[in-house]
Amino acid sequence: MRTGVRGKGSTLIIEHRLVFVRDEHRARRIPKIWTTICLKNYNRLHIILISCGDDTILMKILHTADWHLGHQLCKHSRKKEHQLFTHWLLDVVENNKINLLIISGDIFDSGFPPNYALAQYYDFLKRLSETCCHHAVIVGGNHDMPSTLNAPRDILKYFQIHVFGGAESNIQKQIIPIMDNNEKIQAIICAVPFLRARELKLNHAGESYSEKDRSLVRAMVDHYNKIANFAHTIIEQKGSNIPLIATGHLFTAGGKISDTERDLYIGQLKHIPVNKLSDFFDYIALGHLHKCQCLREKPPIYYSGSPIPLSFNESSHTQFVLIIDFDENKIANIHKEAVPRFRPLIKIREHIQNIKEKPEIFINVSSGELTPWLEIDIQDEKPQQDEIDSLTVTFENQHVNVLKISCKPSNVQHIDFQAQKLDELNPVDVFQKKCESEGIFGNDYKFLLSTFKDLMLIVESEQHDDEERIT
Ligand SMILES: [Mn+2]
Numbered sequence: 001m002r003t004g005v006r007g008k009g010s011t012l013i014i015e016h017r018l019v020f021v022r023d024e025h026r027a028r029r030i031p032k033i034w035t036t037i038c039l040k041n042y043n044r045l046h047i048i049l050i051s052c053g054d055d056t057i058l059m060k061i062l063h064t065a066d067w068h069l070g071h072q073l074c075k076h077s078r079k080k081e082h083q084l085f086t087h088w089l090l091d092v093v094e095n096n097k098i099n100l101l102i103i104s105g106d107i108f109d110s111g112f113p114p115n116y117a118l119a120q121y122y123d124f125l126k127r128l129s130e131t132c133c134h135h136a137v138i139v140g141g142n143h144d145m146p147s148t149l150n151a152p153r154d155i156l157k158y159f160q161i162h163v164f165g166g167a168e169s170n171i172q173k174q175i176i177p178i179m180d181n182n183e184k185i186q187a188i189i190c191a192v193p194f195l196r197a198r199e200l201k202l203n204h205a206g207e208s209y210s211e212k213d214r215s216l217v218r219a220m221v222d223h224y225n226k227i228a229n230f231a232h233t234i235i236e237q238k239g240s241n242i243p244l245i246a247t248g249h250l251f252t253a254g255g256k257i258s259d260t261e262r263d264l265y266i267g268q269l270k271h272i273p274v275n276k277l278s279d280f281f282d283y284i285a286l287g288h289l290h291k292c293q294c295l296r297e298k299p300p301i302y303y304s305g306s307p308i309p310l311s312f313n314e315s316s317h318t319q320f321v322l323i324i325d326f327d328e329n330k331i332a333n334i335h336k337e338a339v340p341r342f343r344p345l346i347k348i349r350e351h352i353q354n355i356k357e358k359p360e361i362f363i364n365v366s367s368g369e370l371t372p373w374l375e376i377d378i379q380d381e382k383p384q385q386d387e388i389d390s391l392t393v394t395f396e397n398q399h400v401n402v403l404k405i406s407c408k409p410s411n412v413q414h415i416d417f418q419a420q421k422l423d424e425l426n427p428v429d430v431f432q433k434k435c436e437s438e439g440i441f442g443n444d445y446k447f448l449l450s451t452f453k454d455l456m457l458i459v460e461s462e463q464h465d466d467e468e469r470i471t
Contacts, residue, residue, distance in 0.1 A: 014342035059178075059186050059326040060097055061245070064089070065287025066306035068118030068143065072109075073311070073345075073373065074403040076212075076435050079116055081308045084342040086124040088129060088323065089307075092337055096323055098133045100178055100187070104287030104304065105141025105194055105249030111148055122152075125401040127161045134352055135178050139193035140165040141249040141287055146193070153322055164191045167223065175231050187243045187326070188234060190227045190281070194288075195220050196247035220250065221276045228278035241329045246281045248289045252295055274301060282331060292320040292336060300334060307339045312375040312404075315345035343370035346400070349377040352387055359394050372400045378407040427456060 023271050067085075071078045091099065128136060130456060137159065140149045146165030153163040162176050176189040197212075200219040207215065224246065234243050251271040267445055274295050284301040291314075292305035304322045309315040319339040325332045344365040348355060354374065355362060365372060374395055379390070392402045425433075436447050 014083040016466050017407075045340040057101050058329065059243070061100045061102060061106065061283075061285075061324040061326070062089075062093060062096070062098045062428045063102045063285040063302065063304045063322040063324060065249070065285075065304045065306060066106040066141065066290055066310075068106055068109040068306065068308075068310055069120055071310060074375075074429060076373065076401075077201075078308060079120070081342045082117075082120055084369060085307050085339065086120060086127075088340060090124070090127050092321065093128065093131050093133045093169075093322060096337075098131075098323070099135060100189075101128065101133050102189070102245075102247055102285045103138045104247045104285050105139050106287055106306075107138060107141070107149065108119045108144055110143060111145030113148065125156065125159070125161055129161070132279075134160050136161040137176060137189050137191050137247065139191050139247045139249060142194045144194070147358075162191060164193045166193055169196055170416075171223065171227050173228055175234065177234075185238060185242050187245055188231050190224075190231050190244065190246040192224065192227065192246055192248050193203070195223060197263045206325060209454065212454075217272055224248075224276075225278055226333075243282045243326055243329050243331075244280055246277075246284045249287045250286065251288055254284070254295060277301065285322075290314055291317055292322070294332070300331065302334070307344070309345055312345050312347040312373075315341075315347065340368070342368045343367070344368050344372040346372055347375045347377065349379060351379050352383045352391070355391060356387070356394070359391075360398065363395070363398060363400050372402050374402045375404045376402065380404065381408050383407055413466075415423055428453070458461040 003188065007255035049206060065386060067082065068078075071082075092098070107121060113121075125136070136384045138149070140146050145166060149163055153165075156163055168174050174191045176183045176191055178187045178189060180186045195216075197216050197219075200216070200223065202215055202219055228244070228246070228409070231244050238354055253271045279299060282299055284299075286295070286301065286303045289303045290310060291303070291307040293303050295301040295303065302322055305317075305320055306314070307319050308319065309317075319341075320336040321339060323335045323337055325335070346363055346365060348362045350362070355378075363372065363374070376391060388407075389406055391405065397401050431449065435441075435448060440448060
């Protein structure tokens with residue numbers, strides 16, 4: 001079909017043609033609309049645009065994880081940053097015509113999130129359902145309480161939002177076909193949340209710590225293989241090449257961790273070797289590590305990382321969400337979309353005298369929408385209290401909020417200059433400080449830390465059981 005718009009001395013010609021393109025195996029011919037726009041100007045022809053139909057890109061997925069809604073940094077709420085992030089994300093969804101959103105765990109920072117965090121989550125899902133993105137798959141992370149995430153799942157299903165707080169007893173329920181407007185399957189998602197020993201029906205009685213870890217890793221790998229085989233059977237029955245995508249919230253061997261995360265993984269063996277994950281999956285969307293990273297190129301396995309830095313140490317790297325384009329059921333492109341830094345987090349490690357002389361050089365950051373937050377790690381032993389107080393005033397005058405000041409531990413004893421409150425520390429930090437004060441280091445410390453983490457898991461799962469009994 002050809003149309004023309006005639007102007008003074010020039011004509012705009014728009015031509016739509018139906019063409020047939022061979023697929024990559026040259027097995028079938030695919031119809032496409034070929035559009036050409038030309039400007040004929042005093043008999044000279046200028047081609048303005050050639051496009052081969054919007055129908056070539058079948059599906060666009062946005063992969064994100066580790067939002068930690070309800071998180072606090074040194075008792076300061078991250079509500080505003082999360083608000084700006086979710087609004088920005090909705091724009092990204094619209095601008096990129098995303099069809100499917102995947103959130104790979106740690107939606108909330110704790111099992112019992114504050115009401116404002118729940119409101120942010122529901123508000124986001126409501127707004128998402130009003131965009132072009134008609135499907136979402138959300139799985140639980142280690143920070144999420146399965147029952148908290150699962151509570152609204154029956155109603156969310158009506159909005160094509162599929163939620164899996166924990167592993168299902170019938171693994172086939174975790175297989176979600178994503179349908180297009182013509183009820184044709186576009187993709188199959190194997191929704192795997194953070195896997196707990198209890199959900200995998202493991203009985204650790206009489207096993208040593210390392211045996212427990214090994215049997216948990218085996219059970220996790222089995223879970224992925226089982227679900228991949230079920231999904232593969234469905235795809236074979238359909239007789240077509242539907243993309244198969246898995247989610248996960250786990251620690252893989254080879255994953256890069258930040259300084260803050262390193263403490264969490266000392267002595268842990270519960271990481272899955274990447275080569276043990278099934279090749280059936282066209283893409284594996286992971287959460288758990290907060291730094292965006294590619295673990296394997298083919299077939300691709302990615303951690304999206306968290307959208308906001310969850311500690312001052314994590315502020316040194318850029319945060320991303322990932323956009324995966326499928327063309328003819330194959331991955332055509334994986335794009336990292338940088339998340340703006342809504343609030344700069346600055347960490348200064350310096351001698352107090354140097355900071356006092358030129359404070360402005362340390363806070364020379366590109367400004368975000370919100371007041372920057374600052375952590376100062378003074379590289380001197382026992383600085384004067386009035387000097388420390390004056391630092392806070394100096395930075396407050398430059399519109400930077402000082403959240404934390406610590407100083408170099410003395411050689412005699414490891415003491416933070418500013419006494420930290422118990423609720424600023426996580427249980428592992430407290431345990432570490434106790435071991436330090438008792439003079440327990442090296443392998444003894446690693447062994448004790450492993451045992452402590454086992455105890456924490458038992459307490460956590462008992463709390464979860466109690467909570468399930470109540471609901
Ligand atoms: Mn996390």
